[in-house]
Amino acid sequence: MIPEIEKASTEKIKAFQEEKLQELIAYVAEKSPYYKRIFKEHDIKVSDIKTLEDLAKLPVTTKEELQHYNDDFLCVPKSQIIDFVTTSGTLGDPVILGQTDKDLDRLAHNEAISLACSGVGENDIIQMTTTMDRRFMAGLAYFLGIRKLGAGIIRVGAGIPELQWDTILKFRPTYLIVVPSFLLKLIQYAETHGIDINTSGVKGAICIGESLRNQDFSLNVLADKIKSKWNIELYSTYASTEMSTAFAECSEQRGGHHHPELIVAEILDDNDQAVADGQEGELTITTLGVEAMPLLRFKTGDIVVAHTSPCACGRNTMRLGPVVGRKKQMIKYKGTTLYPPAMDNLLNDFEEVEGYVFEIYQNEIGTDEILIKIASSSADHKMMQAIKDHFRSKLRVSPNIEICPNEEIQKLRMSKLGRKPISVIDKRQ
Numbered sequence: 001m002i003p004e005i006e007k008a009s010t011e012k013i014k015a016f017q018e019e020k021l022q023e024l025i026a027y028v029a030e031k032s033p034y035y036k037r038i039f040k041e042h043d044i045k046v047s048d049i050k051t052l053e054d055l056a057k058l059p060v061t062t063k064e065e066l067q068h069y070n071d072d073f074l075c076v077p078k079s080q081i082i083d084f085v086t087t088s089g090t091l092g093d094p095v096i097l098g099q100t101d102k103d104l105d106r107l108a109h110n111e112a113i114s115l116a117c118s119g120v121g122e123n124d125i126i127q128m129t130t131t132m133d134r135r136f137m138a139g140l141a142y143f144l145g146i147r148k149l150g151a152g153i154i155r156v157g158a159g160i161p162e163l164q165w166d167t168i169l170k171f172r173p174t175y176l177i178v179v180p181s182f183l184l185k186l187i188q189y190a191e192t193h194g195i196d197i198n199t200s201g202v203k204g205a206i207c208i209g210e211s212l213r214n215q216d217f218s219l220n221v222l223a224d225k226i227k228s229k230w231n232i233e234l235y236s237t238y239a240s241t242e243m244s245t246a247f248a249e250c251s252e253q254r255g256g257h258h259h260p261e262l263i264v265a266e267i268l269d270d271n272d273q274a275v276a277d278g279q280e281g282e283l284t285i286t287t288l289g290v291e292a293m294p295l296l297r298f299k300t301g302d303i304v305v306a307h308t309s310p311c312a313c314g315r316n317t318m319r320l321g322p323v324v325g326r327k328k329q330m331i332k333y334k335g336t337t338l339y340p341p342a343m344d345n346l347l348n349d350f351e352e353v354e355g356y357v358f359e360i361y362q363n364e365i366g367t368d369e370i371l372i373k374i375a376s377s378s379a380d381h382k383m384m385q386a387i388k389d390h391f392r393s394k395l396r397v398s399p400n401i402e403i404c405p406n407e408e409i410q411k412l413r414m415s416k417l418g419r420k421p422i423s424v425i426d427k428r429q
Contacts, residue, residue, distance in 0.1 A: 001116035001149075005261050006315045010308075013260045013316065018051050020288045021264060025049045028294055031075035034065075035296060052264065060272050060284060060297045066095050066242070073293045076100055081292060085137040087241045097137075097241060102291045104144065107137075107244055110262055111145020114248035117257055117315075118206055118235040120175055122150035127173035129182060130208065131158050137241045138208065142177050161189035172201040179209045179421070180222055180234070187229045197230050204233040206248075209421075211322045211341050212236045215305065217254050221348040238320060240300055243285045247320045255307050255319030262288055265318065266297070267306050280305055280324055301327050303339070329424055331360055331368050334397045340424045343372070346394055352376045352383055355409040361427040368428065370399035375406035 005016055028035040029046050038044070038059060048057055066073060081098035099107065120126065126146050132139035132155060146153045156167050164186060167173075176183075183205060190197045212223040212234050219227060223234055238256045239246035245263045247256025258265055266274060267281035275281035283300045303324040311319065325339020332338075340358055347353050355375040363369050376383065388398040413421040 001113060001121075002314060003113060003259070003261060006257070006259070006317050008316060010316055014052060017260050017264055017288070020261070021052065021055075021286065022046075022050060024286070024288060024294060024296075028075065028296065032073060032294070034069050034072035037072070055264070055266065055286065055297060056274075058297050060268070060299050061295055062299055063095065063242075063301060066295075066298070070096055073295070074098065075294065076292050083140065084135060085140070085241055086135045095242065098292045099244075100291045103244065106262070106289050107141050108144035108148040110245050110259065111141040112148040113259060114237065114246040115142075115145055115149055115151075115206065117248045117250050117313075118237075119204060119233070119251055120146075120149060120151060120206070124175055125152035125154065125171060125173040126175045126177060126206075127154040127156055127164070127167060127171070129156055129158060129164060129176055129178045137244070138239065141239075141244075141246070161185050165189060165193070165195060168200050168202060169195070174201060174203050176202060176205045178205050178207060180205070180207045180212055180226065181210055181421075183226045183230065184222075187226070191229075202230075202232055204235060206235050206237060208237055208239075211344070213253075213322045214345075215321055215324070217321070220345050222345070225348065236322065238302075238323060240302075242295060242298055242300070243287055244290060245285075245287070250311065250313040250315065252312050254311060255321050257311070257313075257315055257319055258317040260317060264288065265306070265320075267304065268299070277308065278305060282327055283320070303327055303330075329360070329426060331370060333368050333370055333399070336395060336397050338370075338395060338397070342395060343370075343391070343399075344423060346390055347372070347374075347387070349390060350383070350387060352378045353387075354406055355413065357409060357412045357423055357425055359425045359427060362429065372399050372401050373404045373409060373412065374401060375404055375409040377406075379403045 005013060026046050029039055042059060048054060080100050082101050082104060083099045085097050087095045128142055130139050132143060143153060154167055154171050154173055156164055187197060211220060213236060214220050235249045236256060237246050237248045243263055245259060247258060249256055264286040266284040268284045269275050269281050280303050283302045283304045285298050285300060286296050287294050305321040307319045307321060325341055329340055330337060343358060347356055353374055353376055357373050359371040359373060361369050384401050387401060392398045
């Protein structure tokens, strides 16, 4: 199930996107109160934007603007909104987005081709270990996409290893949709209760929310731990509520594939200019085919690297590497630039660490400080020193560490909406 446009030449993909872009510009110029105002303020005409390069003539859209002028982004009457969703609020207050019936069809198409990209077919059964409630778009997208694909769906929801294993053993799903670190809890439960995980019938996991790979696409520590116990394929995915589009790994597992029929992707520097090939930059997206709340040059806040080399799977689309970090969570610590994913990977080296959160704050002279709160039933001075030494050897800095009860860590890890765990609490102004 590879859409023909994803197998086309890069020239045809570009021409296709430019045609869709012109349709989008005409649509928002007529329907969007926010973009009408922006076009007027910047003296932008519909005829000015014809090519992908012409996007540079448009100002970027930030999450703050989407929050502040939320209703002005609506291109349809609220009576046409079928589903209301919110972002997870990881970097601030949640953003409200509405979806029309047409948008839900687009969402289903996106997830169907994304799951197919990762090898899921109509004969598979997928167990969802993620929530569909609490206005969570991803859970809805998985359900709609699996249904469109014709595969079987088991809606278990988040947590409860006992229930997950009871379901796996009863229904024999072939894939799980899961947060990777939860796979470790499933492995631990199976080992404790004598379950042979490698005869369970599960052959793969569609992983969300946490990185599986290093920047060279090798498995990171978390993924290595999973694979050492459970012989399943691990597929990374990347998406956000605002773009209603996923970047999913194919069988080659060399980055998440771009769906050119659904989104235009730019990688920009701090001055909103395109970075050179292979360089880090902020993913900035323009949605195609969205009816209720289309976005032009929306800055996602995620720092990524794009890869354009040919992929053996047959797609000619750009691929996104693992997220380097969130721009707003960049830390300047003792002269070193850090992103939380790098620290995640280091802590996963320690079996004794049962849970953790990073607190980022500013000291009395205004520079960044890091406090790692760790839950561990076997913590001692030797382990804490080993963690500090490991950080120093890999990242050249050694953060402060505090041992906390596991209940406190788990409480801190739950976001305001309780939809997915967080590992970073940013207290900086």
